[in-house]
Structure formats: structure tokens, C-alpha cells
Amino acid sequence: MANVLFTTYCNRNCCYCFARDKVDLGQERGDSSKNLSMEGLEKIIHFYQRSQLTRFVVIGGEPTLHPAFNRMIDRILLERDFKSIMIFTNGLMPENVLSYLSGNPDSRLRIALNLNSSDDYIGSQWLRINETLKALTTKVGLGINVYKPGQDYNYLIDAIQQYNLVRHIRVGLTQPVIGSKNTYARENDFPVIAEDLLHFAEKAYHNNIGFSFDCGFRFCMFTLEQHKELLRFGIKFKSVCSPIIDIGPDLSIWRCFPLLNDACEHLADFRTKNQIIDFYNEKYKHFMPMGNKLECPQCLYRTNNLCDGGCLSRTLNSFHR
DSSP: OOEEESBSEESOOOTTOTTTTTSEETBOOOOGGGBOOHHHHHHHHHHHHHTTOOEEEEESSOGGGSTTHHHHHHHHHTOTTOOEEEEEEOSOOOHHHHHHHHHOOOTTEEEEEEOOOGGGOOTTHHHHHHHHHHHHGGGEEEEEEEOSTTOOOHHHHHHHHHHTOOSEEEEEEOOOOTTSOOOOOOGGGHHHHHHHHHHHHHHHHHTTOEEEEOTTOOGGGSOHHHHHHHHHTTOOOOOOOOOOOEEOTTSEEESOGGGTTTOEEEGGGOSSHHHHHHHHHHHTTTTGGGOSSTTGGGOHHHHTTSOOOSOHHHHHHHHHO
């Protein structure tokens, strides 16, 4: 897939934000050049079609803040080759967008909502997010970004049950952004985080809720016994670090947000996504085999394709440091 930034504006300011060097945190509007134009969208749609991509992914910033959000989604939905249109949101969307999404009958339209615990929100934000969940119900799948040990995950299960959301949760591990100072999960905290996630997996399992790992996890983050427990709770471990490709409103592109500051190119220089993948694979070919730890190159988990060695940004971050 490839992610398309509708806007760089975001009405949240999460401490762990991996996009903070690209987005305007805590802001909802301003410079129109920071919003994707309809002309830019047309170029991206053609790029998708040449690349034979069938899952259109919309991100930000907070994408629903785009002043023409509804019209742009309507345009994307016209392309029947797109089997799904996934919108990543923080849930704090304008009322006209919420009404549009809740009333849109197209079954290809899905919402991925990253949900923090209630004490991470200010003012009426938590109330607004619950109104969003109530309105969108079965269209919504929740996600959580792990950035510290001792995080509470129970509220995710409560929200799924209360609003009849998709019974699956995306679990992401926060990573360092090269050249930035975002908060992220530290290596020393991995054992406690692993134990936290194992308890969460057990509780989710007993509530008929599954979860999956996003990119950047290492196999050795969990003990072999913990891997057995994860399997017992229906969780199949995944360790992936491969180019995702993000496309900015100005049609700049980068491998993924943690590497935003390391190499930024332009969509016009590539015809298809595979060409971009080849470009970034060539650029980082000497770093990818290293992994995050000294043991990674000889690790049996890696040689047996059970682990990708963790997020590339952690490897590069050690060189920068």
C-alpha cells in the first residue's frame, strides 16, 4: 500500500507522534499549500492505478480537517478498482465530515481510529471521540500506539463492546524519528511492554477480540514462552520492516515517517510503487541486514525469516547517536 496525506494539520499533539516533523500539531487550518489539491489527488490516483494498488489509504495530520475532505473521498470512491478506502483518524473530526462518513453507504469505506486513554485528551475531546465512535460504529477499527511500559489497554475493549466496533485492534510500537525528539518505546522497557501486551492479549481473547502487530516489532521482544502464549490467544506474531511509502500534500514521498528526515523524494520521479520500493531498498541495503542489536545478523530468528530485526529507524538512530 501507499499512504496519502490529505493535510499536514492535526488538532492533536501526541507526545509520541512519529509525524511531528511533517505535521502542524495542535493546528486545524492555515496555509492552503499544506492541503492536498484535487489536481494532486488525480496524480496520486493515476499512480495507484499504474502500481495496481487496490487499497487506498488516507492519513494526515488529521485528514478530516481537509476543507474538501468529503469531495475528495467521493472522487476516490468513483474508482471501482479500489477495493477498500481506509481513513486513519484521531476521531476529532468536523461535524459535517462525521455526518458524511456515518451516512455513506459504500461498504469499501473503513475507519482506522487511533485511540489513546481518556487522560490523554483535554477539554471536550474525549466526549467528541465517543460521539464519533457512536456515529460510525461498525465502520471503525481501533489502533493503539505503545510508547511506554504500564499503558492501560482495557479502555479499548470497553469501547469496542460499548459501540459495537470491529473486534480487532492494531497494535503499533512507537519508533524514534531520525533527527527528532519524539517520545518512543525504549529498549530497556521492552520486557515490561511485552508482559503488558501479553496480559492484554489474554483479556482481549476472552472478550472475543483479536489484535495484530504493526511493523517494527522484534521477535526477541517476547520470550519463547510468551510467543506460545500469544499463539494460545490467537495472536500470530509479525515482524516486518519494509518500505510503506508516504505521499505528502506536495507529492513529496518518503519510506516511512520514522525516516522522514533521512530521505525525501518526489512522486514525479517514479512511475510505480515498485520503483520507489527498489529505490529505498537500494539506499538502505547495507543497513537492513544489521537489525537493532549486535546479535541480529547471526540470529536464527532472522535467518529463518521470523524477524526483520526491528525498525530501521532504530538501527540508523544508533549510527546518528
